[in-house]
Amino acid sequence: GENVEQHPSTLSVQEGDSAVIKCTYSDSASNYFPWYKQELGKRPQLIIDIRSNVGEKKDQRIAVTLNKTAKHFSLHITETQPEDSAVYFCAAATSGTYKYIFGTGTRLKVLA
Amino acid sequence: DVKVTQSSRYLVKRTGEKVFLECVQDMDHENMFWYRQDPGLGLRLIYFSYDVKMKEKGDIPEGYSVSREKKERFSLILESASTNQTSMYLCASGRSPGNYEQYFGPGTRLTVT
Numbered sequence: 295g296e297n298v299e300q301h302p303s304t305l306s307v308q309e310g311d312s313a314v315i316k317c318t319y320s321d322s323a324s325n326y327f328p329w330y331k332q333e334l335g336k337r338p339q340l341i342i343d344i345r346s347n348v349g350e351k352k353d354q355r356i357a358v359t360l361n362k363t364a365k366h367f368s369l370h371i372t373e374t375q376p377e378d379s380a381v382y383f384c385a386a387a388t389s390g391t392y393k394y395i396f397g398t399g400t401r402l403k404v405l406a
Numbered sequence: 407d408v409k410v411t412q413s414s415r416y417l418v419k420r421t422g423e424k425v426f427l428e429c430v431q432d433m434d435h436e437n438m439f440w441y442r443q444d445p446g447l448g449l450r451l452i453y454f455s456y457d458v459k460m461k462e463k464g465d466i467p468e469g470y471s472v473s474r475e476k477k478e479r480f481s482l483i484l485e486s487a488s489t490n491q492t493s494m495y496l497c498a499s500g501r502s503p504g505n506y507e508q509y510f511g512p513g514t515r516l517t518v519t
Contacts, residue, residue, distance in 0.1 A: 295465075303446070326506045337410075337496070337510040338449070383448060387506050392437050392456070393464065394508065398448040 296321040298386050300397025308405050313371045315400045317384035320365070324386040327367045328394070329358060333380045341382075342369070374404045409433070410499050410511040418517045425484040427514050429497030435509075436502045438480035440464075440472065443494040443513070455480055456502065487518045 299318045307313045319327075325346040330338035344351045344358045344367065351358050355374075360367040371378055381401050385394035413428035429438065437456055441449040441464075451464030453472040461472050469491060473481045480499075484491055494515050498508040 300448075328507065330510075337512050339510070340507055343507070392500060392502055392506060393439065393451055393454055393462075394449075395451075395465075396441075396449040398446060 296324075296386075296395050298384060298395045298397040300384050300400060302400060303398065304401045304403070306403045306405060307374050309374060309376060311374055313374055313378070313402055313404075315369045315382055315384070315402070316366065317368070317386075317397050318364075318366050319386040319395070321386065321388060321395070322365065323388045324365075324395075325389045326387040327358070327360060328385050328387075329356075329369050330383045330385070331380045332383065332399075338383060371402075374402075376404050376406050378402060379404045410497060410509050412495075412497055412511040412514050414514050415512060416515050416517075418519065419484075419487050420519055421488060423484075423487050423518075425487050425516065425518075427482040427484075427495055427497075427516070429480045429482070429499075429511055430478055431499035431509070432478065433499065433501070433509070434477065435499040436477070437500040437508075438474065439498040439500075439508060440470075440480065440482045441496045441498065442466070443496055449496065452482065487516075489518050492516060492518045 328343040332338040357370045384397040439454040440452040455474045471483045497511040500508045
């Protein structure tokens with residue numbers, strides 16, 4: 295069936311360094327790719343998303359890149375800060391279905 | 407601000423009990439979703455609904471059912487709770503057409519003993 299693989303499962307970086315989380319999807323009909331951040335004890339919240347007609351999208355310190363041919367998309371966080379520490383989930387959705395297939399999550403720790 | 411609320415933050419039930427988890431959204435969203443979240447497994451879709459009285463099975467529907475009698479409310483039902491249904495349950499809602507963003511509730515941590 296359709297699935298989304300996410301790596302790494304845990305990631306530790308020094309404050310100020312960059313962090314990259316990668317996802318691979320299986321359904322070639324997927325056309326929407328959101329990233330959610332979940333802080334400890336809180337609900338997941340959308341931080342950035344990208345549609346299949348765009349290769350890259352940036353919002354301040356975070357960016358997402360998409361390679362449709364390879365079915366890969368990645369989250370890039372630059373100049374990491376302690377408040378970036380959280381679990382990050384990628385997901386893929388197919389046009390018209392509105393349902394997500396989530397990756398298994400990445401626990402990011404930013405060390406001060 | 408979109409508000410998605412869930413009836414309980416923590417719930418403890420016994421094996422075999424019937425369990426109702428309620429989710430309410432106040433933004434007139436058409437789409438509503440129930441997920442369970444387990445460590446190392448991410449969020450897995452149980453059921454979803456695109457409209458009142460409409461439901462679709464997600465990836466792990468076994469042991470669950472849902473009800474959507476009103477647009478703002480989506481209920482998840484465990485007909486006979488089992489210990490392997492101990493988990494965090496998250497509800498989400500979203501608008502259609504064309505907008506894929508989902509807004510999540512705070513979650514219900516269910517323990518079945």
